[in-house]
Amino acid sequence: MIKEILEQLAPLDAQIAALKGSGNDMEAITAHASELAELAVEEDEILRSCGPLTAEDRVFLARHPERPHIDETVSALFTDFFEQRGDRQCIKYSIWHCLPFYS
Helix, strand or coil, rough: CHHHHHHHHHHHHHHHHHHHHHCHHHHHHHHHHHHHHHHHHHHCCCHCCCCCCHHHHHHHCCCCCCCCCCHHHHHHHHCCCCCCCCCCCHCCCCCCHHHEEEE
């Protein structure tokens, strides 16, 4: 079901992008404000017709190539992010050898 909805939304998104022009040109947006509003209403109607997601829909959305990823979210939220990982000293030993009370 979600595939059909995305197929219905694709031409509307293309029309909205064409009306907005390149970038966020405010003159182009204000010149086509009524058309953009009508397209937004059409998109809302299509999205409201969507019922609860099926298992197939959830898998489709989870595997969608354009879905947001954590690295994009982190880079948008933080400018100076340092990923801290666990102790790499214990790779060649079992976990019990790394614990101080078993050494």
